[in-house]
Amino acid sequence: MTKPTLPPTDSIQELARFWDTQDLTDFDEQFEEVEERVFERNRRLSIELPANAAESIRSMAKRRGVKDTELVRQWVLEKAAVV
Template identity: 60%
Template sequence: MKSQKLPQTDSIKELAEFWQTHDLTDFEDELEEVTEPVFERKTILQIELQPQDVEAVRETARQRGVSDTELIREWVLEKIRTALGKS
């Protein structure tokens, strides 16, 4: 008789912790086939910037309370929307 059910979470950390202490075969009757991707694939694009530009990005991101990566992504998406005539 099982005492636990599968966790209902999207947290990778929580799932990893759960499976560190449980065996998949104990839950075979609760599993279902997945036909669509679980994780959305993203493409990484690298850009080269001058050190002073990197520092400006980091300072702007810090002031806004976001990471430099999040800030650059936001800026790029804004430019794409503008170029495509979307708001």
């Protein structure tokens, strides 16, 4: 009997459907241990800014073609040296 193979996908939904119908022990030889995190959770942080600062950020973000929240996120990550 041929052993089943893992589906070539990164879709969580497809993998969930696949594993709903499979026995994990049929795949033990195909798995490898990984050290890096696959699903790292983020935390949401809210800040209040003066209206003129928020508008300035919005204008800068628009010129760069990104959302204002993404621009502030980039700045914070750079400052926190987490990138």
